[in-house]
Amino acid sequence: MRIFCKLLFLFVVSTSYSSNTLAEMTCSATPEHSTGTHYIPNVARMSNAIGKGLVIHGHVRSAVDCKPIADAVIEFWQAGDKGTYEMHLRAFTLSMPDGSYRIETEWPNMPIPHIHFIVSAENHAKLVTQWIPGKRTEEATFDLILKPALSF
Numbered sequence: 001m002r003i004f005c006k007l008l009f010l011f012v013v014s015t016s017y018s019s020n021t022l023a024e025m026t027c028s029a030t031p032e033h034s035t036g037t038h039y040i041p042n043v044a045r046m047s048n049a050i051g052k053g054l055v056i057h058g059h060v061r062s063a064v065d066c067k068p069i070a071d072a073v074i075e076f077w078q079a080g081d082k083g084t085y086e087m088h089l090r091a092f093t094l095s096m097p098d099g100s101y102r103i104e105t106e107w108p109n110m111p112i113p114h115i116h117f118i119v120s121a122e123n124h125a126k127l128v129t130q131w132i133p134g135k136r137t138e139e140a141t142f143d144l145i146l147k148p149a150l151s152f
Helices: 002-016
Strands: 054-062 073-079 085-094 100-105 115-120 127-131 139-141 144-146
Touching: 073 100, 085 100, 115 144, 127 144
Parallel strands: 054 139, 054 144
Antiparallel strands: 054 100, 073 085, 073 115, 115 127
């Protein structure tokens, strides 16, 4: 009887905490926003650390099937602690093979804090969006879900 109870306990625990599979996930495309007036093309340098105090991480996925997108180019820029857009706060990084990314930066000190993103990946439409936090934080998850590219 003891062995049966232990096995039953292990079964209940293992099935209660299982994670969703890709087939069970639904991925809605990340809402789009404008680049704003401070975007400067082709000036970002490759880096995933442009400041200290705020870490943003997440996954780049396809809205079609939620599969991770490797090697997506994630460009980001923002205003910094002084509330002004600075050249050192412009960079880009690539998503990892599992679609994950991580950036470290400083808090965007604006009346409405935000960080701009442009995400590009093969066979997907370019995503222009913004991370807009609800409140000041030191860490945030921001998944970037891309629509498929239109083909004619």
